[in-house]
Amino acid sequence: MxxxxxxxxxxxxxxxxxxxxxxxxxxxxxxPTKPEWEVIPREEVAAGSVTVRFTGSTTLxxxxxxxxxxxxxxxxxxxxxxxxxxxxxxxxxAISIGLKANEVDKLDAVIPLHSHYDHAMDSPEVxxxxxAKLYGSESTANIAxxxxxxEGRIEIFINKKPIVLGAFIITPIESNHFQFVDPEIxxxxxxxxxIDSPVIPPGPITNYRVxxxxxxxxxxxxxxxxxxxSAGFIEGGLRGFKADVLFLGVGSLGEQSVEYRQKYxxxxxxxxxxxxxxxxxxxxxxxxxxxxxxxxxxLYGVMSGADNLNVLPYLEENMSRSKSVTSIATLPRFTxxxxxxxxxxx
Numbered sequence: 001m002x003x004x005x006x007x008x009x010x011x012x013x014x015x016x017x018x019x020x021x022x023x024x025x026x027x028x029x030x031x032p033t034k035p036e037w038e039v040i041p042r043e044e045v046a047a048g049s050v051t052v053r054f055t056g057s058t059t060l061x062x063x064x065x066x067x068x069x070x071x072x073x074x075x076x077x078x079x080x081x082x083x084x085x086x087x088x089x090x091x092x093x094a095i096s097i098g099l100k101a102n103e104v105d106k107l108d109a110v111i112p113l114h115s116h117y118d119h120a121m122d123s124p125e126v127x128x129x130x131x132a133k134l135y136g137s138e139s140t141a142n143i144a145x146x147x148x149x150x151e152g153r154i155e156i157f158i159n160k161k162p163i164v165l166g167a168f169i170i171t172p173i174e175s176n177h178f179q180f181v182d183p184e185i186x187x188x189x190x191x192x193x194x195i196d197s198p199v200i201p202p203g204p205i206t207n208y209r210v211x212x213x214x215x216x217x218x219x220x221x222x223x224x225x226x227x228x229x230s231a232g233f234i235e236g237g238l239r240g241f242k243a244d245v246l247f248l249g250v251g252s253l254g255e256q257s258v259e260y261r262q263k264y265x266x267x268x269x270x271x272x273x274x275x276x277x278x279x280x281x282x283x284x285x286x287x288x289x290x291x292x293x294x295x296x297x298x299l300y301g302v303m304s305g306a307d308n309l310n311v312l313p314y315l316e317e318n319m320s321r322s323k324s325v326t327s328i329a330t331l332p333r334f335t336x337x338x339x340x341x342x343x344x345x346x
Contacts, residue, residue: 067166113229139211223341
């Protein structure tokens with residue numbers, strides 16, 4: 001959503017900035033999910049299983065009883081007003097609430113999937129509080145350095161070089177970020193790709209440049225899964241990898257062409273051949289990180305000009321044609337559920 005579009009709507013409708021802020025933050029569309037997809041947690045998790053907790057966006061907590069690690073660790077939800085006034089920074093209270101809701105005080109690793117604010121902004125503080133090592137790109141490292149995280153707690157990924165965390169073998173695979181249709185957004189979000197010096201908040205979200213985007217392929221003796229946090233791809237980038245379960249980022253896919261959406265499915269689900277697809281990154285970046293998951297702001301839909309923000313039909317149609325996918329599942333918020341692994345490895 002560009003400032004020029006916002007300014008035009010404000011001028012035409014005579015809206016105050018506070019009214020626009022309220023509308024963007026609170027008038028939400030339904031998320032692209034179905035009630036029957038939601039995983040019903042067992043009363044008791046089986047000992048030794050791999051579990052996941054979902055906060056929202058692409059923040060996922062994995063645990064096998066011995067080792068625990070988190071993607072992104074993003075709990076702050078800057079308001080629309082904070083974003084356009086360029087006063088974005090980690091919300092320490094929200095981080096405390098998020099960690100408590102996930103029942104976590106210790107982690108082995110925090111792994112931002114790329115370096116935009118809605119992925120990596122909170123990661124250094126989460127690592128600091130939990131004793132975790134922070135993994136990612138050099139851009140993510142500069143976010144951590146700006147926050148004052150000790151250099152010994154930062155590790156730079158090497159493409160396709162696995163790291164070992166207990167029984168988890170995590171392979172970072174460089175990929176592409178979602179390709180924004182709006183040229184102004186694309187220029188702001190992607191044309192200046194790296195963070196070359198420490199980021200010291202508060203500041204604009206444009207300080208949090210994308211850096212490198214990673215798909216994570218994870219092997220465990222119980223099976224394998226993959227996490228695609230942004231709805232972008234490199235053709236053939238996942239060739240040779242398979243996964244039982246795919247956590248699939250679907251954010252903003254409704255803005256893209258039918259051809260792009262189909263190619264994305266082919267290069268992720270088609271390559272990895274999972275039995276279960278779990279959509280992620282479908283919720284509002286402005287919604288409270290507690291309570292029911294909210295979809296995109298309805299006002300954002302008007303401003304973006306997108307005529308199909310809802311990707312629910314896309315998921316249903318592709319699942320019906322998929323040779324490997326037998327189920328789509330959505331995760332309850334903060335609740336520990338078992339990852340359905342079935343020993344499909346690379």
